[in-house]
Amino acid sequence: MNIPKLIRIFFSSAVFSFKAQFEWLNPPMWLAMKFVMSLSQMAFFVFVGRFLLTADSSPAGITDLVAFIAIGNAIMMLSWNTIFSVINITSNDKWGGTLSILLATPTPRLPLFVGRAMIHVLDGMLSVAISFVFAIFLFGVNFGNADVLALLVVVFLTAFTMAGFGLLIGGLAFYYREPLVFANIFTFILLIFCGVNFPVQDLPQPLQAVSYIFPLTYGIDAGRKAIAGEPLVTIVPLLVQMSIVGLVSILLGYSSFRSFEHLARKTGRMEAE
Amino acid sequence: MLELNSQNKPESSSKAIVAEHLCKVFNVTKGFLRRTRTRIIAVKDVSFEVDYGELFGLVGPNGAGKTTTIKMLTTMLIPTSGNATVLGYNVQKDITRVREKIGIVLGGERGLYTRVSAIDNLRYFADLYGVPPTIRDKRVKELLQFMGLWERARDRVETYSKGMKQRLHLARGLINDPQLIFLDEPTIGLDPEIAKDTRSMIRDLVRKGKTILLTTHYMFEADELCKRIAVIRGGEIVALDTPSGLKKYVMDTSVVEIEGFGITDKEVAKFREIPEVLAVSADLSENKQVLKIQTPKGSEIISEVQEILKNSRIYDLKTKEPTLEDAYLRLVEGSIK
Amino acid sequence: MPPQTLRVLYSAFRMAMLHWFADPQWVIPNVIAPFVFTFVALTLFKEASGSFGLYAVLGGGMMGMWGNTLYASGFAIDFERWQGTLEEVVAAPSNLLHVISGRSVSNALFGLTNMVAILLIAALAFRIPLGIANPILFALSIVLTLLSVSALGLIFASSFVLTRSAQVLTNGLEFPIYVISGSMFPIALLPFWVHPAAYILGPTWGIDAIRLATSPQYASQSFWAGTDVNVAIALNLAMTLLITLAYVAIAAFLFKKVETKSRREGTLVQA
DSSP states (O other): OHHHHHHHHHHHHHHHHHTTTTOOHHHHHHHHHHHHHHHHHHHHHHHHHHHHHTTOOOOOTTSSSHHHHHHHHHHHHIIIIIIIIIHHHHHHHHHHHHHHHHHHOOHHHHHHHHHHHHHHHHHHHHHHHHHHHHHHHHHHOOTTTTTTHHHHHHHHHHHHHHHHHHHHHHHHTSSSHHHHHHHHHHHHHHHSSSSSSGGGGSHHHHHHHTTTSSSHHHHHHHHHHHHTTTTTHHHHHHHHHHHHHHHHHHHHHHHHHHHHHHHHHHTTOOOOO | OOOOOOOOOSSOOOOOOOEEEEEEEEEEOOSSOOOOOEEEEEEOOOOOOOOOEEEEEOOOOOTSHHHHHHHHTTTTSSSSSEEETTTTTTTOOOHHHHHHHEEOOOOOOOOOOSSSSSHHHHHHHHHHTOOOOHHHHHHHHHHHHTTGGGGGTBBBBGSOOHHHHHHHHHHTTTOOOEEEEEETTTTOOOOHHHHHHHHHHHHHHHTTTTTEEEEEHHHHHHHHHEEEEEEEEETTEEEOOHHHHHGGGGGGGGEEEEEESOOOHHHHHHHHTTTOEEEEEEEEEEEEEEEEEEEGGGGHHHHHHHTTTTEEEEEEEEEOOOOOHHHHHHHHOOOOO | OOOOHHHHHHHHHHHHHHHHOGGGGGGHHHHHHHHHHHHHHHHGGGGGGHHHHHHHHHHHHHHHHHHHHIIIIHHHHHHHHHTTHHHHHSSSSHHHHHHHHHHEEEEEEEEHHHHHHHHHHHHHHHTTOOOSSHHHHHHHHHHHHHHHHHHHHHHHHHHHHHHOOOHHHHHHHHHHHHHHSSSOOOGGGGGGGGHHOOOOOOOHHHHHHHHHHOOOOGGSSOOOOOOOOHHHHHHHHHHHHHHHHHHHHHHHHHHHHHHHHHHHHHTTTTT
């Protein structure tokens, strides 16, 4: 295995992926978008929560509803980057007609696409950081007891595993006409299942099982604990579970990507219709 | 005829089109971190007139300014300077009047709603052009029949072949029964059969009394169809005359046509250096390379040809009478004013 | 309104409808956010009183109307450009504003179907009783809100073209508008400096009217708390209408700018 070559592929695809999103979006706009989306998503649900609090009502077992909601949304923000961007890039290939050319090269697939995903992992972490700032200064969430290092690890791992999920969905991009529709639905569904705005236990019983498929569910839970300063022993198990789920999804993603590639080659659906 | 509540009287209706010193400059800014401004002069100075009932041709290489000129005449672009009147109406002041009375066929694969049927496309544009509802459906049907599309009228345009789309395009351009029609490269990319049909359709329209301004870069097409031709190069008109008038530019020359193999750009450049050579066109791409040299020297140049091409193969060498294409070539490539 | 203008409006409306039916899958991105947000709100409101649930359902419906308008109207002019038909449409003697207005109304109408879908699904899944106290005023409120949303869509359509970042703006504006318009919670909860932004949004008044027409229990949170319910509804509708007319005037101005700019810079074709 040619390590330097793999590393080179890794970095060049990461840089390419980063630059590609600026095709239609200049840097100031991109940053502005981050701020606007982070704030408005969080604000929406925080105010819904505050509305609920006016009725002296709150989901069972939650002492600080606003903090619960704010942190949940903050961490969820990375889903936009990781899932959307991974899909966007692979589908950009399809639309740009470069996909068939790319797949014709003997480049090893895994470092290529992991490299692409990495930049969005970092991008996602930036979104989370911005959201945390809003949470602290606009919605009064207390970060005083936070275990910062643990939080960093939690956010990174969550972003990474969610990028793996993005690969899984990205595989679908090869076969279907509208991958963005998938990305859209998928990212929004996370709002329902991952304990972003209410505990998973509040969902109807049969739906709860679905929540544990998503790494984000564990990530948000761990994130809340890290911010509350709870001991590592409560956080680590969640991280382990999340890593397992993440690994499974990366592997599934990779193999579904290969099988879709194979299928697309067979049916000739490589280029945009 | 369309019923129009026009209060405006045309400025002068003796000519169908009057273009006066039309000029169009684009300022293009690119990039976000380092902004670069480029000034593109698409049309430098274009003036000409077209008579009623004339089929007028505007020819030139790609990027010469044909399409930009048409767009200025059809109110799609605001001229940077200069002006034009179309059917007596000022293209900058009487925009609605101009749009009502002209037909525009810009060609290419666009200009139609592909997810919708042909008949829906035409009905839509008929409404946009104010075709009275009483005659709208009748006219749509007539046009589709005329274009041979009636059987497929209810199919989505995305299922149409290129030729069918082109005909539908043309039908759309005629939906308001315009007096003056602008055709931008109407036969580009079409199969020869279809192109031939299109050209005869164009001739029919003129016979019916329409005025047509046509752009093309096929000289034989301009020769065949047009009463007068304006040759545009680098945003300016370099010649305006009837086809036979234009041929006079090359009357004093002959064309030496060489078919060969192994000819490179270096040799072509050497030909251009010869003082008596007026223009050289080279098609070196295929296995059969064709070189055309315009020169008044005629066959006297053959010895120089053999000298320059001594390392290449010459299959055939002919001296010919110049055609309109050669005139065009000289106007466009050579150093004629 | 002269018959020719009506004809153009209807023709554009019909063309937009045909395109919707040709590609119905685009409904999904428009309605997914409102639907999910409603679901989340309803889950949060599970233990609270019934009025919260209905509030959320109406709000979700409102967002369904919004989402579609923003998405589809924002792209209205860009859509023509991608189709390659923008030049042909501008070349026609009809006013571009009228053409896009027809599209905008069509989009709002589909927004309405989104609204109904969300209302029904959420009500059924969460068992929210959907009684409407004043059906006539309810219907009127919906129609006026719809027109208001269409008019705002026109402003989006033109300004998105002028700024050349339609996709970004659509994504960027969607969530803030859901927040500011007070669809899912009373505006009173928002910081005071946000309130002016809420008041210039026609649909903000519209949804207040819709809520009041649905159930008088929302009177205390209404803008006109303390006045008779019917008077409050009338005032809301008057505000909605006023703002809608202002939107149309602004849109007319912007459209002229868009067209002149495109004709000067040659950007009617995909650059």
